Amino acid sequence: xxxxxxxxxxxxxxxxxxxxxxxxxxxxxxxxxxxxxxxxxxxxxxxxxxxxxxxxxxxxxxxxxxxxxxxxxxxxxxxxxxxxxxxxxxxxxxxxxxxxxxxxxxxxxxxxxxxxxxxxxxxxxxxxxxxxxxxxxxxxxxxxxxxxxxxxxxxxxxxxxxxxxxxxxxxxxxxxxxxxxxxxxxxxxxxxxxxxxxxxxxxxxxxxxxxxxxxxxxxxxxxxxxxxxxxxxxxxxxxxxxxxxxxxxxxxxxxxxxxxxxxxxxxxxxxxxxxxxxxxxxxxxxxxxxxxxxxxxxxxxxxxxxxxxxxxxxxxxxxxxxxxxxxxxxxxxxxxxxxxxxxxxxxxxxxxxxxxxxxxxxxxxxxxxxxxxxxxxxxxxxxxxxxxxxxxxxxxxxxxxxxxxxxxxxxxxxxxxxxxxxxxxxxxxxxxxxxxxxxxxxxxxxxxxxxxxxxxxxxx
Amino acid sequence: xxxxxxxxxxxxxxxxxxxxxxxxxxxxxxxxxxxxxxxxxxxxxxxxxxxxxxxxxxxxxxxxxxxxxxxxxxxxxxxxxxxxxxxxxxxxxxxxxxxxxxxxxxxxxxxxxxxxxxxxxxxxxxxxxxxxxxxxxxxxxxxxxxxxxxxxxxxxxxxxxxxxxxxxxxxxxxxxxxxxxxxxxxxxxxxxxxxxxxxxxxxxxxxxxxxxxxxxxxxxxxxxxxxxxxxxxxxxxxxxxxxxxxxxxxxxxxxxxxxxxxxxxxxxxxxxxxxxxxxxxxxxxxxxxxxxxxxxxxxxxxxxxxxxxxxxxxxxxxxxxxxxxxxxxxxxxxxxxxxxxxxxxxxxxxxxxxxxxxxxxxxxxxxxxxxxxxxxxxxxxxxxxxxxxxxxxxxxxxxxxxxxxxxxxxxxxxxxxxxxxxxxxxxxxxxxxxxxxxxxxxxxxxxxxxxxxxxx
Numbered sequence: 055x056x057x058x059x060x061x062x063x064x065x066x067x068x069x070x071x072x073x074x075x076x077x078x079x080x081x082x083x084x085x086x087x088x089x090x091x092x093x094x095x096x097x098x099x100x101x102x103x104x105x106x107x108x109x110x111x112x113x114x115x116x117x118x119x120x121x122x123x124x125x126x127x128x129x130x131x132x133x134x135x136x137x138x139x140x141x142x143x144x145x146x147x148x149x150x151x152x153x154x155x156x157x158x159x160x161x162x163x164x165x166x167x168x169x170x171x172x173x174x175x176x177x178x179x180x181x182x183x184x185x186x187x188x189x190x191x192x193x194x195x196x197x198x199x200x201x202x203x204x205x206x207x208x209x210x211x212x213x214x215x216x217x218x219x220x221x222x223x224x225x226x227x228x229x230x231x232x233x234x235x236x237x238x239x240x241x242x243x244x245x246x247x248x249x250x251x252x253x254x255x256x257x258x259x260x261x262x263x264x265x266x267x268x269x270x271x272x273x274x275x276x277x278x279x280x281x282x283x284x285x286x287x288x289x290x291x292x293x294x295x296x297x298x299x300x301x302x303x304x305x306x307x308x309x310x311x312x313x314x315x316x317x318x319x320x321x322x323x324x325x326x327x328x329x330x331x332x333x334x335x336x337x338x339x340x341x342x343x344x345x346x347x348x349x350x351x352x353x354x355x356x357x358x359x360x361x362x363x364x365x366x367x368x369x370x371x372x373x374x375x376x377x378x379x380x381x382x383x384x385x386x387x388x389x390x391x392x393x394x395x396x397x398x399x400x401x402x403x404x405x406x407x408x409x410x411x412x413x414x415x416x417x418x419x420x421x422x423x424x425x426x427x428x429x430x431x432x433x434x435x436x437x438x439x440x441x442x443x444x445x446x447x448x449x450x451x452x453x454x455x456x457x458x459x460x461x462x463x464x465x466x467x468x469x470x471x472x473x474x475x476x477x478x479x480x481x482x483x484x485x486x487x488x489x490x491x492x493x494x495x496x497x498x499x500x501x502x503x504x505x506x507x508x509x510x511x512x513x514x
Numbered sequence: 515x516x517x518x519x520x521x522x523x524x525x526x527x528x529x530x531x532x533x534x535x536x537x538x539x540x541x542x543x544x545x546x547x548x549x550x551x552x553x554x555x556x557x558x559x560x561x562x563x564x565x566x567x568x569x570x571x572x573x574x575x576x577x578x579x580x581x582x583x584x585x586x587x588x589x590x591x592x593x594x595x596x597x598x599x600x601x602x603x604x605x606x607x608x609x610x611x612x613x614x615x616x617x618x619x620x621x622x623x624x625x626x627x628x629x630x631x632x633x634x635x636x637x638x639x640x641x642x643x644x645x646x647x648x649x650x651x652x653x654x655x656x657x658x659x660x661x662x663x664x665x666x667x668x669x670x671x672x673x674x675x676x677x678x679x680x681x682x683x684x685x686x687x688x689x690x691x692x693x694x695x696x697x698x699x700x701x702x703x704x705x706x707x708x709x710x711x712x713x714x715x716x717x718x719x720x721x722x723x724x725x726x727x728x729x730x731x732x733x734x735x736x737x738x739x740x741x742x743x744x745x746x747x748x749x750x751x752x753x754x755x756x757x758x759x760x761x762x763x764x765x766x767x768x769x770x771x772x773x774x775x776x777x778x779x780x781x782x783x784x785x786x787x788x789x790x791x792x793x794x795x796x797x798x799x800x801x802x803x804x805x806x807x808x809x810x811x812x813x814x815x816x817x818x819x820x821x822x823x824x825x826x827x828x829x830x831x832x833x834x835x836x837x838x839x840x841x842x843x844x845x846x847x848x849x850x851x852x853x854x855x856x857x858x859x860x861x862x863x864x865x866x867x868x869x870x871x872x873x874x875x876x877x878x879x880x881x882x883x884x885x886x887x888x889x890x891x892x893x894x895x896x897x898x899x900x901x902x903x904x905x906x907x908x909x910x911x912x913x914x915x916x917x918x919x920x921x922x923x924x925x926x927x928x929x930x931x932x933x934x935x936x937x938x939x940x941x942x943x944x945x946x947x948x949x950x951x952x953x954x955x956x957x958x959x960x961x962x963x964x965x966x967x968x969x970x
Binding site for chain 1: 533539553
């Protein structure tokens with residue numbers, strides 16, 4: 055329980071203007087981008103130094119207050135929705151890039167640094183931080199690490215986890231914990247980095263992140279291939295990889311999405327096409343030229359009705375504008391957008407797309423599917439109106455069916471959005487009771503008072 | 515004060531628009547206010563959640579919501595970049611009206627809007643007295659920028675370096691005008707707007723010079739009032755409607771049919787074009803139709819000159835040497851609200867004496883926001899400093915824009931930073947090119963000592 059004296063303690067510690075007590079202020083930290091009901095926190099605080107962040111965690115632990123750490127609040131699984139009576143801790147005042155090391159290829163950042171700002175800062179020095187979640191213009195790196203965020207470049211470059219070299223974080227009791235280092239190799243102690251990445255704020259509060267950087271690819275080439283059926287598009291993906299080419303991005307749009315984007319942006323997309331593949335290769339200019347040629351040939355062999363290669367940056371931009379517009383265009387059709395991220399092995403994409411089409415018909419719901427064909431991470435996007443109770447029941451049933459289909463194909467519930475509150479109840483289906491029990495024991499050992507983002511990630 | 519249930523019912527009328535927000539949070543990337551404060555209640559997503567909270571009766575304190583809702587520049591950056599197409603400004607203006615109706619208008623706003631703004635004639639007379647006696651209270655600080663500051667400690671003026679009232683307002687220089695269409699075979703009605711009338715009459719002068727040059731007939735009716743945005747943004751729909759009706763009578767006059775209505779103020783343009791039809795829905799069908807028709811033919815001066823008259827860039831002078839460097843600030847109400855960004859730049863390029871150099875973040879809000887500047891000056895200035903720094907980094911001699919409100923705030927920011935950069939309206943720069951050829955020897959000069967002569 056938050057008492058007046060505790061509020062005063064927080065105000066003394068952080069400054070009165072960094073403690074939000076008013077109902078209206080608190081309501082603006084009651085939600086994130088998931089389609090879930092808001093939960094009003096009792097208090098919202100914004101520490102302006104890592105030391106203060108640690109003190110806040112300690113105070114919450116001492117007073118049995120649930121803590122939900124929040125960056126930009128963009129996650130899609132309810133991971134930043136607080137507990138009733140809990141404390142929301144904002145990291146957006148901890149927004150300094152502490153170091154960009156060009157010799158050793160790493161950056162050290164505070165958790166509140168915005169993903170795109172780091173990407174720009176390193177790019178200005180000819181370096182590259184590849185993870186590019188859709189919300190990167192506003193999302194924070196702390197949030198990316200806590201959710202193990204993905205993005206469009208997963209196939210070639212991996213996800214956030216692949217770039218975290220080390221972390222400093224606070225335990226539930228407020229002790230400082232260090233893991234990993236500034237070195238490429240480090241086997242000192244448990245791999246706590248692996249434990250923390252994707253833990254959704256349930257095992258520690260991150261205060262500093264060491265991120266791996268790589269050289270910026272010198273050249274890139276984008277192309278758009280049109281297909282008359284989904285299977286041909288999917289087999290093309292497999293064929294490209296079988297030819298030992300790993301594109302930086304390999305994106306898929308289904309017919310429903312193509313038509314919606316075209317209605318919205320009049321970019322001249324082929325509205326009759328069953329599927330579009332948007333492909334980009336990058337690297338050394340000579341390699342890029344050769345690979346682009348090969349990819350184009352493979353697309354044609356696999357039955358693409360049309361392949362268009364962008365000749366310059368303006369054309370490249372036009373290719374990608376179709377993908378960028380996908381979610382916006384779909385979102386404008388209906389008031390509520392449910393963006394799923396069930397993921398299947400690459401080879402199962404045609405089966406998964408068919409299953410989603412069948413689910414769309416069965417539950418009479420419009421579903422647009424687009425996403426990262428290269429890594430099997432599709433985004434079936436259900437368009438609905440959450441105020442329509444009857445329809446909402448069908449949406450929930452459709453989500454269940456999508457998860458069942460993905461698991462049936464040997465896939466997973468979530469490729470990049472996380473479990474949070476939204477998918478916690480499905481966890482056991484995928485991983486079995488033993489895994490849940492094991493995870494709960496870890497949680498109980500590391501956070502005995504269960505104050506760190508309780509209820510998230512490991513199933514109620 | 516009526517019951518909170520009643521307020522929730524009123525808010526529910528906005529529900530169809532409120533549910534469109536999917537809480538993605540991408541508005542954080544473009545909100546100038548959020549960039550300064552980092553507070554969710556300052557960004558569109560937070561405010562929409564608050565209005566939703568009132569509609570769903572989660573919130574019990576409407577005052578808190580009103581306070582947050584008023585902390586907004588109404589720049590429209592969020593709406594222009596919203597993936598779901600939430601009509602943020604429509605929602606905010608309607609919500610401000612609902613909340614002002616429910617909570618009552620603050621006494622000082624009531625006096626300003628109902629006793630002055632809604633009575634254009636009286637408003638003009640009061641300000642004319644102000645212009646005569648302002649020298650007692652303020653002193654000039656920068657001759658190039660023409661800015662002044664308070665002589666004494668003043669809670670109202672604070673640290674501002676503001677533009678003083680023009681010694682002779684525009685409506686006294688050119689009371690009314692009716693010229694026939696010439697070469698262009700077009701006639702326009704000219705809506706002047708308060709800031710051009712009372713602070714920047716030289717912009718009005720430039721508009722007339724340009725229109726005359728191109729043979730455009732001008733209908734400038736006497737007795738024009740404010741476009742209504744200050745009242746509307748405070749939720750005072752009554753004053754807003756009075757002003758719309760007052761102006762409509764003058765501007766849509768069957769005795770003076772016009773092809774277009776033009777303004778040289780981004781905010782007036784977007785108010786007439788977008789908000790007049792939106793917020794006059796309680797009017798009868800005939801009146802609504804008139805408003806809609808007038809709104810549809812309302813154009814910003816640069817839009818009119820480029821799209822309708824056919825002004826094009828001058829053939830490029832060789833090199834940059836000897837030319838005046840100018841950078842351009844995109845007013846939110848031109849670029850984000852009306853999509854007008856190319857045309858003002860063409861006006862600048864149409865003057866061969868100038869060379870346009872883009873500043874970084876040219877469409878980042880200057881921080882003025884009209885009433886926002888009066889109520890939240892510190893934040894307004896913090897946002898303005900970012901603009902000032904971008905202007906400084908462009909190393910230009912002149913900053914041009916298309917909105918007198920931006921001109922005021924940018925002048926304040928530059929003057930406080932002791933930066934010797936002139937602030938001009940794009941149409942002034944274009945007019946300079948024409949006057950040079952039409953009236954040799956006239957160099958533009960300082961706008962303050964220029965008189966129109968003979969027009970009245």
